[in-house]
Amino acid sequence: MTDSSISTVYAWGCLNRRGAAQTYPLQMHGLSGENAMSCAAGTDHSLVLLSCGAVWVCGQADDCRSDVLRQGTSDSGMTFPMQQAKFDGARISSVAAGDSTSYAISHCGKVYSWGQGRYAVLGHNDGEQNHIMPARIRGFPEDSIVRRITCGRWHCAALVDRHQVFLWGRNHCGQLGLGFLSRACVTPVKILLEPDEDCLLSVRDLAAGTNTIHSGVVGEAHTVVIADAGHAGLDARAYSWGDPNDSRLGGVDVRLHHSPQLVKTINHTLERLRLNIAKEAQQPKNSIVSCGIAHTLVLTTTGQFLAWGCGKYGQLGYGDLWDREEPVVVPGVHSVLTFATGNRHNIAAACPHAALAKRETVYAWGSNAFGELGLGDTNVRLQPATLCTLNESIKGCAAGARHSLVLARASSTRSRNAPWNRISIHGDSEEISIFHFDVLRNKFKDRRQSHVLPGLRYCLDTLPADQNASVRFTYESVLRCFPCRQSYVCRSCARRCHTNHNVEAKFVRWMPSCDRCGCAESGSCSAAWSWERSIFDNFVTQTTTSPNKVTDGVLDMRHFKELLQVMHPEGLSEDDIDSGEVALHSRAGTITWAAFQKWHNPYFEVITSCFSLCLILTPSAS
Numbered sequence: 001m002t003d004s005s006i007s008t009v010y011a012w013g014c015l016n017r018r019g020a021a022q023t024y025p026l027q028m029h030g031l032s033g034e035n036a037m038s039c040a041a042g043t044d045h046s047l048v049l050l051s052c053g054a055v056w057v058c059g060q061a062d063d064c065r066s067d068v069l070r071q072g073t074s075d076s077g078m079t080f081p082m083q084q085a086k087f088d089g090a091r092i093s094s095v096a097a098g099d100s101t102s103y104a105i106s107h108c109g110k111v112y113s114w115g116q117g118r119y120a121v122l123g124h125n126d127g128e129q130n131h132i133m134p135a136r137i138r139g140f141p142e143d144s145i146v147r148r149i150t151c152g153r154w155h156c157a158a159l160v161d162r163h164q165v166f167l168w169g170r171n172h173c174g175q176l177g178l179g180f181l182s183r184a185c186v187t188p189v190k191i192l193l194e195p196d197e198d199c200l201l202s203v204r205d206l207a208a209g210t211n212t213i214h215s216g217v218v219g220e221a222h223t224v225v226i227a228d229a230g231h232a233g234l235d236a237r238a239y240s241w242g243d244p245n246d247s248r249l250g251g252v253d254v255r256l257h258h259s260p261q262l263v264k265t266i267n268h269t270l271e272r273l274r275l276n277i278a279k280e281a282q283q284p285k286n287s288i289v290s291c292g293i294a295h296t297l298v299l300t301t302t303g304q305f306l307a308w309g310c311g312k313y314g315q316l317g318y319g320d321l322w323d324r325e326e327p328v329v330v331p332g333v334h335s336v337l338t339f340a341t342g343n344r345h346n347i348a349a350a351c352p353h354a355a356l357a358k359r360e361t362v363y364a365w366g367s368n369a370f371g372e373l374g375l376g377d378t379n380v381r382l383q384p385a386t387l388c389t390l391n392e393s394i395k396g397c398a399a400g401a402r403h404s405l406v407l408a409r410a411s412s413t414r415s416r417n418a419p420w421n422r423i424s425i426h427g428d429s430e431e432i433s434i435f436h437f438d439v440l441r442n443k444f445k446d447r448r449q450s451h452v453l454p455g456l457r458y459c460l461d462t463l464p465a466d467q468n469a470s471v472r473f474t475y476e477s478v479l480r481c482f483p484c485r486q487s488y489v490c491r492s493c494a495r496r497c498h499t500n501h502n503v504e505a506k507f508v509r510w511m512p513s514c515d516r517c518g519c520a521e522s523g524s525c526s527a528a529w530s531w532e533r534s535i536f537d538n539f540v541t542q543t544t545t546s547p548n549k550v551t552d553g554v555l556d557m558r559h560f561k562e563l564l565q566v567m568h569p570e571g572l573s574e575d576d577i578d579s580g581e582v583a584l585h586s587r588a589g590t591i592t593w594a595a596f597q598k599w600h601n602p603y604f605e606v607i608t609s610c611f612s613l614c615l616i617l618t619p620s621a622s
Helices: 264-273 434-445 491-496 518-522 531-543 547-552 557-567 574-583 593-617
Strands: 005-014 021-027 036-041 045-050 055-059 092-097 101-106 111-115 131-136 146-151 155-160 164-171 182-191 203-208 222-228 236-242 289-291 295-299 305-309 324-329 336-341 345-350 361-366 381-387 393-399 403-411 421-425 428-432 475-481 486-489 503-509 554-556 590-592
Touching: 005 036, 036 403, 045 092, 045 101, 055 101, 092 146, 101 146, 155 203, 155 222, 164 203, 203 289, 222 289, 222 295, 236 264, 264 305, 264 324, 289 336, 295 336, 345 393, 345 403, 475 491, 486 518, 531 554, 531 557, 531 593, 554 557, 557 574, 557 590, 574 593, 590 593
Parallel strands: 036 092, 036 393, 146 203, 336 393
Antiparallel strands: 005 021, 005 403, 036 045, 045 055, 092 101, 101 111, 111 131, 146 155, 155 164, 164 182, 203 222, 222 236, 289 295, 295 305, 305 324, 336 345, 345 361, 361 381, 393 403, 421 428, 475 486, 475 503, 554 590
């Protein structure tokens, strides 16, 4: 059966030379009309493999990388793909990316590399020569088939024939697993996971940790391999070696960090939780282990993650900033299809687990300084947060140093060149202009904006029905307030009650009989409507010329008596007015609605109760 859909790539994070944060996904328009099969992300560049076998690359090419990465830049500063050269007629099946290097594996298992040759990371045995065009790595045994390749910043690991692991590149932290430290290894070299040479373990997957992009910092490079257990009692085992800092090796003997060692802590965790490491990802060619700068994620058979290593930026997803030597389960994520780790952040796509969910759910957590989580802001997430701006079937994802990619399957009925982004709306979808979404989001997040638009003065769920209908829509924008733990906050309360809070904008389908503003339900809403407040605000509008005071609801004390007379046409006593003037006296000679409400409601409730009691106790005239 022919697939009636095409796949395209969405990108976010640091996408241009200026380093500006692109905080929500944008479609890579340079791929319009092409069917993407997989993608990979390096420090400042990305690779996309098309169904025809062609490889496209985009990214930055500054400093010494000017001859390494081809890039084009549009007027908006966004990079778009440029096609790479041919691979000697070979058809490419997968791609990988390092710091300033790119790799491709052909269908017959041959590896090609190009980019910057520092530390001999290209594996061509020619010193540290740069290669502008792809060249085949010939350091593997003849007739061998390379199954998978993974990249650190300056070292690479390859799985050959399912039993052999080859590494090459930099070795200053022992990340090649050779048993000693050195500057580099110029050709791929086979390493043994166990000292017994006759013990051939079936390797399931492998991952190489990245290095930091900041200058002046060395270290931070490690490698992790998942292999079948060689004896009964264990389903699989993990090996790690390299830089031992920040618990990234999982509790191995740091004195032997330059040699492969069994990660015993993961076995203890698996036995305690009755879990097993996944044999393979649910989608072909996806990984079951991935490494960041100093943390590692491993996929289990239940589709959950085990994470260990550095947690300084919340990249372990456990809700704190602690380093973990013993693996922990990442909460809230199940049935993972595909995932990727960046330097300090993670992206994962999971199967829909709710009856109302029609598409895969994309999660993101960790560092977010450049918007690499795609959540509309630059706030760190200590636990997985849902990426609401994609409502398409997810095929794969990739994470670079400061950006992220998601490979999504789009419907062929949609115009391939339409500059729109699909926004999730409670399981439904609307095609909303990216510009409009950005404007709405900026309005929500603009803390300097003090002017409240007419019709948004009060909480929308407290307005009378005749006024509510004019400002409510079938689909409307709301906020999720994290400090207040409120999932739905209306547009008015967002401006009045949650201005300085950590919030997330989203679009929902408003149901009059079901949906309620969480701020109004909390009982502490400062924007709730009442007939007394509407009278008070009308007085403020009529008697004040300053727009700021209108917004703040500040009334001159000289109009206090007139205000009470309008609110209580049945009549007032001098004691009522004197009580209010004494209670609300201030040096500024003004009163606010909050202060007025605090005095007015209790006072007149007592007066009304006393009057009703007097009527009951007074004998009726005969």
